[in-house]
Amino acid sequence: MGVFRFELKQYKTSIIIWALSLSLAIMFLLPMFSGMLTEDKSSVVSSLQDNPMMEAMGISAENFFSPLGVYAFLSSFLMLAASIHAINLGLSIITKEHMQNTADFLMTKPYSRKQIFLSKMAAALCAIFIIAIAYCIGGFVVMFIVTGGGFDNAIFALLSLVFPLLQVLFLLIGVLIGVIISRVGSTLPLALGAAFGLYVTGLFSNVVNSDIARRFSPFRYFNSNYIMENTQYESSYLILYIVLLVISIAASYMIYMKKDIKMVL
């Protein structure tokens, strides 16, 4: 049993709970929201047209009243929960060795830091993907049931892919914070703070319509209106996403390789 398997085993229960609860959430919420769709929607659409709430959520009223629109809207909400999990996972997988003082145990074994770092990353990504896959399957099944298969598969795939893409970025943000601070008393409050902070920045960017603010919130990198209208991601934000991804993994790796393991006190 190497580090990879050991880490996955440690997170086993949490992975199962998150995968189940997120996929069940989309499966129960989507039919509830799409129940509104059967009524004559033109009046609702016009009444919601200039609603600041919709603006803040970054979704147009027309798009909202389609099954894919509801899926995108719910995904953006559930993404908040998934991002908290991803940041927390990234933070804890790095800092727990320091907090439990098990770094001494692990780092004196014939495993290089590079191997340990990569094994931990691989385990965390694996956990993330299991949850994302469960979520997307849940989404697909419920979309199929609600629409009877009449939805655009390409748009659905693009909307669903946003989920793991953002999870990975949040995971790496967590890892980066973890390697810098390394002795975090409790990871959850920090993860909650970071996720909510970025989320609120995203809401704010929609309200004031500011591209600068939008750049600071990964939640807004993959705009669902744009995806539903163009069947693709906005290339400038996709590039920004990739740059952030590369920077955070490279910086985490370099810091992790050089970091001194503090004396147990």
Added chain:
Amino acid sequence: MNYIGCLKNVYNSLKGIFINNLKKFERGNIIMTKNVIEIQNLTKQYGKHRGIDNVSFSVEEGEIFGFIGPNGAGKSTTIRTLLALIHPTSGSATIFGKDCIKEAPVIAQDIGYLPSETFFYENMKVQDLLNYAAALYKKDCSKRIEELTFRLNLDVTRKIRDLSFGNKKKVGIVAGLLHSPKLLMLDEPTSGLDPLMQQTFFDILREENQKGVTILFSSHILSEVQKMCDRIAILKDGKVISLENIETMRSNAYKKIILHMPETTELQSLDIREVSNFEQNGAQVNFLFKGDVNMLLDSLRQHRLLDILIEEPSLEEIFMHYYK
């Protein structure tokens, strides 16, 4: 044909020379790597705090090397640098002839480390943890684990969380020894063990040493170092202040001298440079002496004495002298 034969001869003789030299080179290497640990000018600074400063010494193969000093002298820092847990500011160290930072994972295969305070994954069972440790060494250590846990009287079915400090230490001992390392690094290994367990632990260490295992043993308890070690390095404020063979250290150096005077005559510190730790309690005078005994006797002749006692000082007293 003749030319080819000639060339073959030349080739063979060249090959012979090459192989012979290679063998010599290998033999030379064996002599060179007799030192298991070689530390050269190792320095580690933590911001303003001084960690260790220019520490240099070497540990020979098969010896038990003591590493002694009070808390904060830099014992753990040195050991942790050797294990590549922290990176030195300057200087270098080799273990088995390999750079201890660059080749840490290779070296780690043959090192057993017992930290001063042992910490493990709290929610694991002892058995699972030991198996995980063995898996990290990619070795089947089940027999060794069984043997060691039996000797140390350790219950492997319990969770780490439920263990006492001493029992956690035992888990640390087993985890450090299970892969039969060639070099043991022990950082204050006896804290938390009861005297009986300490005895068992020392027995295990001696057996390992007889098998040829080199041991680096850090401690602030002199009696255990005195019992176990062949040579010691004394650390103070991050510097090695003395490096001595434990026998020569005890015999050659200091004598402890106790004088009993007839009345409380004020005997000011004897006017000899070689006297140290001078102490007068009424009629009794204690001090340590290192140097020519005749000089001491000459100077004592000027005083009237009831009794004189000359004995070997304990390591503690020598030690206190280094720390003055």
